Amino acid sequence: MLLPHKESIRVEFKSERTGPVDDSVIINNMVAFANTQGGTLYLGIEDDGTVTGVSKKHRNINQLAAYVFNNTVPPVQVRPSVINDSCGLQVVSISVDESQQLICTKGGRVIQRVLKADGEPENVTMYPYEFISRLSGIGQYDYSAQPAPDSSLNDLDGDARNMLREGIARTHADDQLLALADAEFDGATGLVTRDIKDGIVRPSVAGIVTIGTHHALRRTMPTATATFQVMRDGSPVVDETLRLPLVAMLARIEELLAPWNTQTEVMLGPRHAVFYDIDRSAFREAMVNAFCHRDYTLLGPVRFQMDEAGLTIANPGGFMRGVSFENLLTVSPTPRNRQLADVLKRCGYVERTGRGIDRIFARTVAAGRPLPDYSQSTPDEVVLFFRKAKVDEGFVRMVDALTEKRRSPLPVESLIVVAALNQYGTLTDEDIAFRTSIDRERVQMALDDLRSLDAIEGNGNRYALVEEKEKDAGDPVILNTRSYQERCASVLDYIRQAGGATSVSQMARHFGVSYATASRLLKRMQDDGMVRRDGAARSSRYSVA
Numbered sequence: 001m002l003l004p005h006k007e008s009i010r011v012e013f014k015s016e017r018t019g020p021v022d023d024s025v026i027i028n029n030m031v032a033f034a035n036t037q038g039g040t041l042y043l044g045i046e047d048d049g050t051v052t053g054v055s056k057k058h059r060n061i062n063q064l065a066a067y068v069f070n071n072t073v074p075p076v077q078v079r080p081s082v083i084n085d086s087c088g089l090q091v092v093s094i095s096v097d098e099s100q101q102l103i104c105t106k107g108g109r110v111i112q113r114v115l116k117a118d119g120e121p122e123n124v125t126m127y128p129y130e131f132i133s134r135l136s137g138i139g140q141y142d143y144s145a146q147p148a149p150d151s152s153l154n155d156l157d158g159d160a161r162n163m164l165r166e167g168i169a170r171t172h173a174d175d176q177l178l179a180l181a182d183a184e185f186d187g188a189t190g191l192v193t194r195d196i197k198d199g200i201v202r203p204s205v206a207g208i209v210t211i212g213t214h215h216a217l218r219r220t221m222p223t224a225t226a227t228f229q230v231m232r233d234g235s236p237v238v239d240e241t242l243r244l245p246l247v248a249m250l251a252r253i254e255e256l257l258a259p260w261n262t263q264t265e266v267m268l269g270p271r272h273a274v275f276y277d278i279d280r281s282a283f284r285e286a287m288v289n290a291f292c293h294r295d296y297t298l299l300g301p302v303r304f305q306m307d308e309a310g311l312t313i314a315n316p317g318g319f320m321r322g323v324s325f326e327n328l329l330t331v332s333p334t335p336r337n338r339q340l341a342d343v344l345k346r347c348g349y350v351e352r353t354g355r356g357i358d359r360i361f362a363r364t365v366a367a368g369r370p371l372p373d374y375s376q377s378t379p380d381e382v383v384l385f386f387r388k389a390k391v392d393e394g395f396v397r398m399v400d401a402l403t404e405k406r407r408s409p410l411p412v413e414s415l416i417v418v419a420a421l422n423q424y425g426t427l428t429d430e431d432i433a434f435r436t437s438i439d440r441e442r443v444q445m446a447l448d449d450l451r452s453l454d455a456i457e458g459n460g461n462r463y464a465l466v467e468e469k470e471k472d473a474g475d476p477v478i479l480n481t482r483s484y485q486e487r488c489a490s491v492l493d494y495i496r497q498a499g500g501a502t503s504v505s506q507m508a509r510h511f512g513v514s515y516a517t518a519s520r521l522l523k524r525m526q527d528d529g530m531v532r533r534d535g536a537a538r539s540s541r542y543s544v545a
């Protein structure tokens with residue numbers, strides 16, 4: 001078994017070179033791991049990763065497991081094991097899974113694991129005000145269903161309620177609600193709830209967030225805010241802080257985005273299609289998700305920031321337990337605020353299937369633009385980035401032709417897979433799964449579908465688009481009219497003239513090609529050893545190898 005080289009949110013080293021660590025240290029670490037993401041404590045490794053060996057006292061792993069079980073509340077089961085390194089030294093590892101409830105030491109201390117500003121992990125006390133955030137993050141507590149603190153029925157805004165009704169009438173999400181009087185409507189949708197302390201019906205947190213008055217939002221839900229910025233050359237040209245009921249908030253943010261969201265028309269035979277820089281349907285789904293899944297117990301607004309590179313949407317509160325950007329498209333949806341999500345579904349603001357994330361991906365890539373990027377997300381914040389890029393007209397026409405060929409729209413997985421191949425070039429099924437957040441089984445189904453349409457070709461376990469278009473219709477530029485060697489020479493000359501490094505976006509703008517075309521060429525050149533990639537995601541740059 002390979003030992004890790006450094007500590008992380010899920011790995012902790014403890015030295016026993018000068019003697020065994022105190023047993024309380026082991027308990028504290030097991031509690032912290034259980035209350036965070038799970039993890040492993042290694043006894044006998046220095047902070048720098050050097051193996052120095054476990055003490056004789058802690059080599060009895062059965063005794064260790066029993067000690068942890070008897071000194072945690074509720075009792076925690078761990079998996080200890082003895083590992084022999086290549087130099088003959090022994091290390092003891094103690095692993096624990098993330099718990100679905102709060103765990104404390106026998107002395108009553110609740111501990112969690114966090115990252116410090118320098119990226120190093122540490123264990124810290126979890127205070128009572130943090131309990132709700134933790135429990136909601138693992139799906140054990142719905143804060144949005146609770147009575148809003150210090151609230152009354154007068155805190156619900158009649159005009160906002162009418163906007164909610166208009167949403168139902170427009171989408172026919174649940175028409176039966178329209179016949180109800182206001183009090184019945186509020187009760188049926190979960191905008192109000194009965195306070196178990198005094199039996200009085202009060203607005204729920206979901207009710208205040210959705211249709212609360214401005215005064216009520218400021219008084220009872222000060223975290224329900226958003227900011228919208230448009231940056232140009234590092235300075236804001238639009239900078240607005242919003243405190244509105246959600247029904248008005250969503251409309252206002254769409255208004256703020258509209259002037260900056262330019263459109264491109266593409267002719268598809270006799271038809272013309274319109275594509276926006278940020279697909280409006282994908283944006284709306286992502287915007288609603290940010291408000292629906294944010295942690296309302298944490299200070300900080302939902303952030304919308306548009307700059308030259310694209311649009312960032314960030315909300316306080318990390319992914320729910322079991323969710324990461326690697327499995328977004330396959331994991332079962334688990335909203336942090338179930339009551340709020342139900343209100344928005346019943347009123348037509350959210351996909352009733354709960355699979356709005358599929359729409360975000362499919363609508364974004366339909367124009368040949370890069371896949372939505374969640375890679376900058378942290379345990380405390382979900383961050384989504386839509387990269388601005390030219391419409392890839394060649395890709396749009398290819399998807400239209402495939403749709404005509406199968407006489408129905410491409411399934412979401414097939415569309416995303418063909419988009420990944422268009423963006424990154426030749427990939428293995430493992431590469432596709434990693435880049436698209438689709439599991440291997442569904443990737444294979446999509447590949448089979450695309451093969452049946454003669455859209456892709458395979459060589460062993462590697463797949464690529466059938467290249468009917470070395471010259472993209474949307475890229476009527478010099479790069480597409482030269483041989484591969486000539487294109488590489490032009491790119492290398494450009495990189496040298498640009499100071500030795502370039503991003504995909506910079507190269508695409510310089511040569512007037514789509515982001516996908518530039519990305520494919522740079523990746524091929526990287527595979528051939530001509531260029532080197534430094535950095536990851538948005539910050540990556542290519543230099544001459």
